[in-house]
Amino acid sequence: MAFYDYLIVGNSVAAVGAVEAIREVDRSGSLAIVGEEPHPAYSRPAISYLLTGEKTPEQLAYRDPDFYRRMAVELLAPRRAAAVDPARRRVTLEDGACLDYGKLLLATGGRRVTPPIAGADRPGVFGFISIADVAALKEHIERHQARRAVVVGGGLIGLQAAEALLRIGLTVTVVELMDRLLALNLDRRASATVEELFRSHGVELFLGAAAKEFRPRPGEERVGAVALAGGEELPCDLVVLAAGVAPRAELAREAGIRVVKGIAVDQHLATSAPDVYAAGDVAEAYDFLEERARPIPIWPNAYHEGRTAGLNMAGRERSYRGETAMNALHFFGTPAISVGQYDPPQEGYEVRELAGEGFYRRLVFKGEVLVGLVCVGDAVDRCGVATGCIRDRIPLSEEFKEKLLADFRFLSLPEEWRRRRIRGEA
Amino acid sequence: MAQAKLSREDDHVTVDARDVYYRQLNETLRGLVQDGVGHIRLEHVFGQRYIGTNLARPVDIEIDGIPGNDLGAFMDGPRIEVHGNAQDGTGNTMNSGRIVVHGNAGDITAMSMRGGAIFIRGDVGYRTAIHMKEYRDKVPLLVIGGTAQDFFGEYMAGGMVVLLGLDLAAGEFHRASFIGTGMHGGAIYIRGEVQDYQLGKEVGVQGVEGEDRRRLEEAVRSFADHFDLDAAGILAGNFRKLYPKYLRPYGTHYAY
Amino acid sequence: MKSYVLPEFWVDRDDYRCIRCGVCVNQCSYDTHYYDPEDDVVRAREERCTGCQRCAVFCPTNALTIRTHPYEYRPNANWRKENIRDLNRQADTGGVVLTGMGNDKPLRIYWDHLVLNASQVTNPSIDPLREPMELDTFLGAKPDQVDVTCGRVQGSLPPQIHLSTPIMFSAMSYGAVSYQAQLSMMRAAGEYGTLANTGEGGWRRELRVYGASTIVQVASGRFGVDRSYLNEAAMVEIKIGQGAKPGIGGHLPGEKVTPPVAETRMIPVGTDALSPAPQHDIYSIEDLSMLIYALKEATHYEKPVAVKISAVHNAAAIASGIVRAGADVVVLDGIRGGTGAAPKIIRDNVGIPIELALAAVDQRLREEGIRSRASVVVAGGFRNSGDVIKAIALGADAVYIGTPALVAIGCTVCQKCYTGKCPWGITAADPRLGKRINPDIATQRLVNLLRGWSFEIKEMLGGMGINAIESLRGNRLHLRGVGLAEWELEVLGVKGAGR
Amino acid sequence: MKRVYAREEVCMACTLCEVHCLVQHSRSRDLVKAFKRERPRPLKRLRVEERGPLSFAFQCRHCPEPDCVYACVTGALTKGEDGVVLVQEDKCIGCWTCIMACPYGSIERDLAQGVASKCDLCPGEEIPACVKNCPNDALVFAEEGELAWLSTTT
Incomplete structure (x- = not known):
């Protein structure tokens, strides 16, 4: 005891x-x-x-x-x-x-959430959230000289697995139930950028597609193909199942x-x-x-x-300040960051966007307050300044909304907040 | 030199200035104002200078006689009424307050004046309203019942000057030349005749309408009140406004 | 119209050292330097360079040398580059050629022809590191007699200003110089126990805490002059003339009349601030007296009133009139006196050297027996403590320094003050440039200057066996002339060296 | 702990702080070599912001409770006993979570190395290079309690 x-x-x-x-x-x-x-x-x-x-x-x-x-x-x-x-x-x-x-x-x-897919417990189907998962996956690839991988789940974990598999030489196919990648992490426009990135690197994407069954290789227990609800069958040597946690x-x-x-x-x-x-x-x-x-x-x-x-x-009373959803992703060297309510479902939000070559920025305001952002590419630089605006609910006039959209600098903050930031009073 | 003799009734004080040196007289006035006296009557004033210059509070001062030069120079607040003529430099660099002169005033009346009001019933001398200026809500006002001499409103940078020519004979011109030379602010309203050659080349001439007319009427009525004159009668005369054609009269004067 | 004016300066950039950091680009307020991203190189538009050396000082790799442009016309002793350039500038614009700072012509500098005495054997010199040395100076009218009973002066003296060193900062208006420059001079004056002059451009509210070390000026524009302006200062100075531009007024162009300048001068934003040539209430000595006493009345006879004139031919007679008009201090500004903007032709040709004017004025006031009725302050081209002590020996009570103070805070005497773009932030109207002066640093530099000069003056006094500056004042026997003509020695009232 | 604070009213946006920061974080510590020869080019760890008359230099606040350190997914960002927040470059994977988290925008991407780059307060130096080389005392290295004088211009 x-x-x-x-x-x-x-x-x-x-x-x-x-x-x-x-x-x-x-x-x-x-x-x-x-x-x-x-x-x-x-x-x-x-x-x-x-x-x-x-x-x-x-x-x-x-x-x-x-x-x-x-x-x-x-x-x-x-x-x-x-x-x-x-x-x-x-x-x-x-x-x-x-x-x-x-x-x-x-x-x-x-x-790991295991969706009701027949054969989900079949050998050759792996999760991707622990060292053990990766070790098992790696061992499988080496032992079976695996060449083709299907990643089920086009979320953050699935796509990290997909990029890694691609980089070690496998052919990768991604199957995603929603009609876009990273539906829980990015807005539609940023998702499209990521989809384009994967496609340009030779990854085949099945969007709006449900995996129905993980079928075995002929004469073996281990997985040999993924059958989609739409009827396609994707032959493979392994499956990474990343349908959320x-x-x-x-x-x-x-x-x-x-x-x-x-x-x-x-x-x-x-x-x-x-x-x-x-x-x-x-x-x-x-x-x-x-x-x-x-x-x-x-x-x-x-x-x-x-x-x-x-x-x-330990006895030092402290109230949780509260956090919100935020994601920093990067695929094939291109970063993407989202924070807060970047994809507002209802009316009453104001969306401003700025896009250019290798650059996409979206800010979502509710009244005077920034509530969400998406940045892709070079637009991520210093985006914590905007995260700070969300956290501190800094009221932003029209002038400062535009300044912030153009540039995440302190000069884009109202004077009082700029001064507080410089003094270090976050 | 005599001491100033005082007689007091409530906060009205009468000062006999006969033979009193100006420094003593002004010191006496300063003491009275510091004591909170609100109305001062100066009798037998004869050339004492700088009356009103060093008084920090609004106070009413009536002057019987002829105050000396620089009446109300740098003045900030007092209200002075002169029953007689004033000498040179009346209201020099004056900041606020009021001066009313029932006779004539001499040269450089209202020079560099920045605020307050001056009303002269009679004529003024040379260089009147030179370099008068204005600043925010401080817009000085000078109204002259008679006529003025040369360099009237020269270098004027602000404020409002009204020259009424009440004593000119029919067909008689104002006498001043170089009116408004180098003028780059403010406005001069003239009743009666001036010829073009009398005006500085930086000055434009126009009729008096709208807001100008309203300002003019207000000034003339205020003037007429002080001297029991018929404002409507005065306003019935022919007025013109002189205005600066350029805010920057010497903008192209230099090679940079 | 194509200008025929050639660049005055040449930008020599060592490309090996140039790291393209962009500091020269951002420091030049005339946009001389620019970066060409296509060729990855920093280039210069030489015609804009004023030779202020800002870029050279700030270049972290010392890659820049700014030198006089080597272009040559055919050599000609009469038609020099400067003459041709000025002609072209005027042919371009039809205007009056402007300049800044003091006269740069090789007029005789008499300070360089005067030498000081020192004690040898017969009267010992004094070691200023051991003995107290007094530089205390009092400005103001001195009574003919003082009744001292039990160590105290009985009755009241005319107002006196105490200076801990006989060096004051000249009149430089806010608007002509930046807020930071003016602030620094006022702070330094306060810290060292001397005075700084506001110039005629008004006096900012925030600076009035330095009132005890401030002289306010009343000039023909009367900008910002009101009762509080007069009463919150230590001394009032009527400015009749200025050494750099005797006989003419001043025009602060409308674009320099920014909201803070307008507020300080109490005039509308954007209008020209014109100071007429004369003060139109002063057409005679009697009129001057009228204004002196008006100011004394307005300040309850508690402040000395100074009158400043340009040093001109009949300065001695005018000074006598000024003293008789009631001034407590007479200020003489010589032909080498500085300015923020003046017609070049006037700066370079009008007025007389301060040394001669001072000697003549001091002599005249003594002869008339009125020297003690006013202090004499001189200004215009003082470069070092030697000039100052020689001025004291010639009869001055104190001196005003302008250019040395500006140099202490960065000025390189490029003479382009009138553009309002001073890259050193001194004569700049643009708040971006004014920030280049950190008042803490500038104040320290100015105090250092006063301290250094004061030490030097004490050393020289000690060498002469004198322990108080008062004892040197007007003591021309401590001066000798070198290389001067008889008439010059006579005007200066000094013997030739060896006599 | 001591931090670097900017005095807006005397910052003239000369960017010499950036220049000397870069050199301090170069291998050669030589101005010319750092800018012209070293590849990948060393990075400055602070930035000068300027608009009109307003300008200031800014770098990491080394927060008492640093969001970047808390957010770092690999533990590459640490706050030492001395309070200095540092990046361990060998642990950083360039995920930029810190950039997302830092409300001061004080972390930059070192694209050549794929790691986060930030102010380290110049380890080994008594005064950070930016402060030491500011020609106008627009940067001061001070304890928070010493800040009262920072905003005075008169």
């Missing part, structure tokens, strides 16, 4: 954010992390570099090798939590160990902690159970633009949530 002042289930970015925050406040309290992977926390968004061989798993480490020692963290990995008992303040691991805690953080992240909230749900889609949390990232906090992809934190809680499974938000949870766990 062990007791930790702070116990964290999950060993990714939210956990690291929490650890760093806890140690800002409390240098001595005992702290342990339960991680199911055999690695220190690593950069999940960069795993495609493993596939291309540009990085080793060690190089993917999110913090320096000394991190856990420096932070006095006991890393319990690879081990998996089986149950949480908030009443007894106890976490039971699958190996039977019982860990008692003073404060608990659930940072169990998300899991969902919060891994079972532990919390089974412990009687309130879960909606993800674990419900208040502004301190506290769950419905006493001294139990949740952060990262598993949690439903506050979206300041949508003005509601919802899971936003992106890396920077996970850190902020972990950090806020950590500060509160």
